[in-house]
Amino acid sequence: MSTFNYKKWNTILGWLAFAIALVTYTLTVEPTMSFWDCGEYIATSAKLEVGHPPGAPLYQMLGAFFAMFAIGKENIALMVNMMSVFSSAFTILFLFWSSTMILKKLVASYTDTQKDNSVMILGASFIGALAFTFSDSFWFNAVEAEVYAMATLLIALLLWLGLRWEQDMDEPKGNRWLLLISLIIGLSFGVHFMALLTIPSIGFLYYFKNYKTVTFKSFVIANVIIVAILLFIFKLLLPYALAFFGKTEIFMVNSLGLPFDSGSIFALIVIVAFFIYALKYTKQKGHPFFNTILLCILFVLIGFSTWMMLPIRANANTPINENKPSDAAEVLAYYNREQYGVNPLFYGPQFTDEFAGLDPDNPYLDKAPNYERDYKTGKYVIVNDYIKAEQNTDDAHKALLPRMWSTEHVKGYINFSGVPKFEIKPEYAGEKELIEIVAEFRDAYASKKIDNDDYITFLRKFGQYLDVQKPSFIDNLSFMIEYQFGYMYGRYLLWNFVGRQNDNQGRYDNLDGNWMSGIKFIDELHLGSQDNLPSDVLNNKGRNFYYFLPFILGLIGLMYHAQRDLKSFYVLLALFLFTGLALKIYLNERPFEPRERDYALVGSFYVFAIWIGFGVYAIYEIVKEKIAPKIASPAVLIVSLLAVPSVMAFQNWDDHDRSGKYTAIAMAKQYLDSCEPNAILYTIGDNDTFPLWYAQEIEGYRTDVKLCCTSLLMTDWYIDQMKNKTYNSEGLDITFDHNQYVGDNRDGILFSKQTENRWDLKSFIAFAKSETNLVEMESGKMLHYLPTNKVRIPINKNEIIKNKVVNPKFNDSIVPYIDIDISGNVLYKNRLIMLDVLANNNWKRPIYFSPGSFGDDDYLWMKDFLQLDGMVYKLVPVKTPYKEENYPDMGQIDTDKMYNTVMKFDWGNGDSSKIYHDPETRRNSISTRNNLSRLMYALIDEGKKDKAKKIIDLAISKTPLEYYGYYSTLNSLADGYYKVGETQKARQLMEKVMKKYQENITYYKTFKPSEQLHLTSDIMTDLYHYKNLLKVMKDNKDTAYYLKNKTTYNSYNKMFEQYGGEEE
DSSP: OTTOOHHHHHHHHHHHHHHHHHHHHHHHOOSSOOTTTHHHHHHHHHTTOBOSTTOOHHHHHHHHHHHTTOSSGGGHHHHHHHHHHHHHHHHHHHHHHHHHHHHHHHHHTTSOOOHHHHHHHHHHHHHHHHHHHTOHHHHHHHTSSOTHHHHHHHHHHHHHHHHHHHHHTTSTTTTHHHHHHHHHHHHHTTTOGGGGGGHHHHHHHHHHHHOSSOOHHHHHHHHHHHHHHHHIIIIIIHHHHHHHHHHHHHHHHHTTOOOTTHHHHHHHHHHHHHHHHHHHHHHHTTOHHHHHHHHHHHHHHHHHGGGGHHHHHHTTTOSSBTTOOOSHHHHHHHHTTGGGOOOOSSEEOOGGGGGTOBOSSOOEEOOOOOEEEETTTTEEEEOSOOTTOEEOBOGGGOEESOOSOOGGGHHHHHHHHOOOOEEEOGGGTTOHHHHHHHHHHHHHHHTTSSOHHHHHHHHHHHGGGEEEOOOOHHHHHHHIIIIIIIIIIIHHHHHHHTEESOSSOOOSSSSSSOBOOSOHHHHHHHHSOOSSOOHHHHHOTTOEEOTTHHHHHHHHHHHHHHHHOHHHHHHHHHHHHHTTHHHHHHHOOOSSOSSOOGGGGHHHHHHHHHHHHHHHHHHHHHHTTTSOHHHHHHHHHHHHHHHTHHHHHHHHHHHHOOTTOOHHHHHHHHHHHTSOTTOEEEEOSSTTTHHHHHHHHTTOOSTTSEEEETTTTTSHHHHHHHTSOBTTBOOOOOOSOHHHHSTTTTSEEEEOOOOOSOEEHHHHHHHHHOSSOEEEOTTSOEEEEESOSEEEEEOOHHHHHHTTOSOGGGGGGBOSEEEEEOOSSEEEHHHHHHHHHHHHHTTSSOEEEOTTOOOGGGGTTOGGGEEEETTEEEEOSBOOOOOGGGTTOOSBOOHHHHHHHHHTOOOTTTTOTTSOOOHHHHHHHHHHHHHHHHHHHHHHHTTOHHHHHHHHHHHHHHSOHHHHOOGGGGHHHHHHHHHTTOHHHHHHHHHHHHHHHHHHHHHHHTSOHHHHGGGHHHHHHHHHHHHHHHHHHHHTTOHHHHHHHHHHHHHHHHTTGGGTOOOO
């Protein structure tokens, strides 16, 4: 033992694990921004702007530091991404050191840590660290600009600091580690709240260190206290500190007449004075325990001070300034994520309250008053009508642990719990017509003439006459266990340590998003037949198999840990459960989320990776009983290294290698390049907004285009910002004053139909501005109303021609006016502002709509007046009737303009075989192919077949079917090849597509009949699209080829004749 320097090798191997992780992630990091929140995080970090709640100010400040090292604006994203790379590499370092600390203490508790054992401790921990390095979810976070990589680092750092504190707890100044822990906890609020979930584990380290004998009573009390500390920090300390600042500010300004910010300064002085006095007092009186508690709270607050960046930058009016948290009260609302509404955890409403209406005894609730500065009076004024401002759903439908709560996901819930039962309300029991309607409905549903969608529609229509049964506590518990714990946690755990079926989002079926081991008979028990797999299944880069090896090692390590030292096991178990199942309880997820949510659970997988290392050591202990330790040690390490981290690295590399991928930025630039100079572009959500923000903010690309996210246009702060000039784009011409839309003012304007006449748009807006046109609601609230939903927009043809709104060839088609019929009973604030912009624009600036939605309101009820320009829709005064059967095609096409636009697009490298085509990249091919197909048909109609052929070739080459899928979007391109005289190319394309359908149908046939029932939609969809290819051949009079393939199609159709598919 004297010849083996454990400390030296512990340091060396820790940094070696760090280096391996750093090299791996550097080689695979995304060179620019990726989809979802990454574009926003890069933009708000590099320029210290204000992102979406609850904010990440520390992350942003560190991101700004990393961005300083960019050699050019195109490299800023890479440098911010590198922050995740370094965060993840340091996570591996601390994982290794935490593992060796725990394992060495564990082994020393029952045997000598002689050289062979020490080598195994280091080697086993090294393997656990590498297993986490190459794990699916953690690697995903490590190579993009998101908060989860840094949040995981803070979890790893806090656990390591907790272990160091445990070692020195009884030493003089041992609590210095606790103060550092408190500082890191405070700092973690500037990244992501999930790092707080390490607190219980640190609490248990203290408990087990100081209570050698664990009794049931003391253990229960310890659990209660530890959870109370977590809740105190998360829900009391910081929110009430912010509230103290806010209330003091309002009191001193409004009641004492002091200037703005005086209350915040006074509150800061009070807090500083309190800590100076309290620390001095506890030290003088000899109360080290209370002194330490005060110091811990102080260090948490010091760490939390990174949040000062938010009001500082908000008051600088940065271009991205979400929620504008400019004072203490606004920062508190930002912290509490108030704009996202309430997500009930332990008590609240359920989805059935949608059918029950308001509570009969207490239908309305007060909201919190919303204060805003009035610089004219020098006071804070309440800008919302908060008395009885919130509807209170029927209390009878509220319950404990409401897991099935979202009224937007009713269909998803009833797929788990079944449709809610109902009875006719007693007061309507004598209504003969109602009784007949209900009886007919019950019979139709029982005979399967109507489905669950029809059931929901019925309840919505007749809910006021029915007593609808709410989900029981057992229903909620079952849903939590099956979906939230099973599908949204257990599935992700097995993804990471057993294997993954593919990278497609799970739909709760056997085809996508499931865990999969690579062991055929097990996978068939779990997912059905694995014979005759289609090439798309086999070639999916997200198809990664680990053959249960990491999972088995982790389970062995878990059991070994629990057997050898129950105390330290419980420390890790607490972290495992709090960052896993407890987090699922807090998130209260719905079926289904917009994307997979595994990235938030890496803290739990972190612990499992430590247990993988312990499993390696446990196997060594078994093997060394059979062979000499000197042989057993290297043998176990080599086999484990090859079986787990090596397999994981090999399997996961291709779908985690984002190096050289430029598909997201290419999409953003295509949207912007589709717009004319000085345009207004309305976007809808994350993926059609954040990439464009990045392109403008960081790369300075097309800053003349004014971006307006319509989902944010419901808020007063965003409307204010839209009025301002941003870079080279002028503000929107909004004529409403701030006080006319502040708070909840005009959130929704009711339609009180008083006339059938159409109103001129400007008169319509003028009526909406009036403060006298009000109607009283049942709650006593006064709301604005409009007397009609019929609006006319006059068109000045001369102005249209002068402003070159349309190609001169369309001048004769310019309409004298546009009539719109606003649907629904309410005109919401965002649509009101969009109409105001339209009324004042007078066609001077081109107005465009992102294709992210197909709701009529997203296009201001003017789908008949659109022109497809590249990837976005331009508003034009030329009518092109929209037909539902042609969904999603909308608007006319100016072929010359669109052809020139798309031929100049920056297509990135989406056609490269060397990059990973992630699901979002692949999904974007739908709109790309559809839009290019429409251009192709328009060119063919105009006799421009040479250009049409180039467009077809462009679509095929830039979205190769081998990488993108979505084969139904290729039918029109094959049809186009026929029409431009390229019959052979049409056949070649269809051969490839037909082969895909044939592979799928053959695969479906391998399932048992009972399993095929769950695949009915997939089977019928593939047969339908396959048959459409035959129609393409037939319509283009390729008779011989059609007849040849007709026979083949019919043979495949016959495989599923029970579904009623017609032969060709």
